[in-house]
Amino acid sequence: KEYITKNIKIEHQIPNNFLNFVNLQIPKWIDNAINAFHYQENAHYIVQDDLIKPVDYYSTGIIQNFSNWTNGLHQFLQIKHNLKMTSEAFTTNFLSNIGYFKKYNQNLFGLTGTLGSDASKKVLAEVYDVDLVIIPSSYEKQYISLPDILTNNYRQWLEAICRCAINESNKDRGTLIICETIELSKQIAKELRKYHRSSIIKLYIMNNMDQEKSIERIKRGEIIIATNLAGRGTDIKTDEIEKYGGLHIIITFMPRNRRVEEQAFGRTARQ
Numbered sequence: 476k477e478y479i480t481k482n483i484k485i486e487h488q489i490p491n492n493f494l495n496f497v498n499l500q501i502p503k504w505i506d507n508a509i510n511a512f513h514y515q516e517n518a519h520y521i522v523q524d525d526l527i528k529p530v531d532y533y534s535t536g537i538i539q540n541f542s543n544w545t546n547g548l549h550q551f552l553q554i555k556h557n558l559k560m561t562s563e564a565f566t567t568n569f570l571s572n573i574g575y576f577k578k579y580n581q582n583l584f585g586l587t588g589t590l591g592s593d594a595s596k597k598v599l600a601e602v603y604d605v606d607l608v609i610i611p612s613s614y615e616k617q618y619i620s621l622p623d624i625l626t627n628n629y630r631q632w633l634e635a636i637c638r639c640a641i642n643e644s645n646k647d648r649g650t651l652i653i654c655e656t657i658e659l660s661k662q663i664a665k666e667l668r669k670y671h672r673s674s675i676i677k678l679y680i681m682n683n684m685d686q687e688k689s690i691e692r693i694k695r696g697e698i699i700i701a702t703n704l705a706g707r708g709t710d711i712k713t714d715e716i717e718k719y720g721g722l723h724i725i726i727t728f729m730p731r732n733r734r735v736e737e738q739a740f741g742r743t744a745r746q
Contacts, residue, residue: 479505503546511551517658520552525559527552532656533731536703537682576603588741591734617721618743633666636727640698641671647719649693651711652700653739655728663727664700671698679705693722706739713743 479501489497514520521528521538527549529539543549543564553560576583583605590596596607624639626632636652643650654660657680664678679690679701690699692712699705706726713722722743730736 500546507544507546507548508551511548511555514552515656515658516556517661518656521657522556522558527556527558530657532702534703534735535707536680536701536705573602581605589734589737591732591737595732595734618740620740632727633663636663636725637667637670639723639725640667643720643723644671644675644696644698647695647716648721648723649695649711649713649716650698650723650725651693651705651742652698652725652727653706654700654702657702659727660700660702667698667700676700695719703735703739706735706742709742711742 516522518530518532520530523538527543529542529544531537531539543561544552545564545566547563550560550563581604583603590599590607599605600607624635626635640650640652652660652663654663660678660680664676667676675694675697677689677697677699679686679699682704690701690705690709690711692715693699694715699711705711711722716722724740724743726736726739730739
């Protein structure tokens with residue numbers, strides 16, 4: 476960082492009114508130049524219509540169409556892909572999520588089916604000063620959790636996913652495959668289409684109306700391959716496949732927290 480900082484000052488004339496800002500930002504710019512080098516397209520972000528769009532792939536899978544990364548990261552990614560570089564935006568006003576909700580004092584109410592681990596519940600209770608109440612379901616879920624499958628390498632992992640999905644599809648069940656990134660979703664879809672009918676394989680990797688509409692209702696034998704977009708708040712209608720065993724869920728990665736896992740498995744046994 477010292478070497479780069481020194482050379483920036485020597486090689487470039489910086490207006491005096493920007494000196495303090497540049498000196499403050501240089502360490503962040505250096506870090507984000509390295510981050511941009513390591514960030515992966517179709518994982519951390521997508522390139523669409525010559526724009527860099529961040530992806531919240533750790534949690535929700537949502538493509539953040541109107542968000543820009545700060546501290547030069549967005550600009551370094553634009554350089555990486557030879558795109559038109561935009562100006563760095565400045566935040567004039569900022570209020571964190573926690574700060575926003577705390578303005579309501581104790582007048583705070585919420586409903587969710589997946590609070591997560593005990594540690595997450597404890598944080599919610601302490602930070603927002605709220606009580607947590609567990610309301611049991613009015614009926615018992617017709618749900619079977621199968622043993623996890625561990626593989627030694629990428630090829631075995633890919634083959635195991637395809638084998639399980641095709642096996643369930645041949646039973647006329649619907650299958651939802653949840654992947655960590657957009658790129659891995661595409662790879663699995665490509666592999667599946669080598670061995671199974673393309674017409675019953677659907678991709679849900681973009682939060683747009685066309686893809687959302689295509690997975691509203693799943694038919695016999697269909698396979699949906701998705702990111703965490705399908706694991707959060709998605710109500711897939713399964714009326715047609717209930718008599719064949721309902722919706723089979725395959726999570727292809729180890730979720731970073733319990734809440735993400737619970738949300739994914741919550742897509743089945745909903746009737």
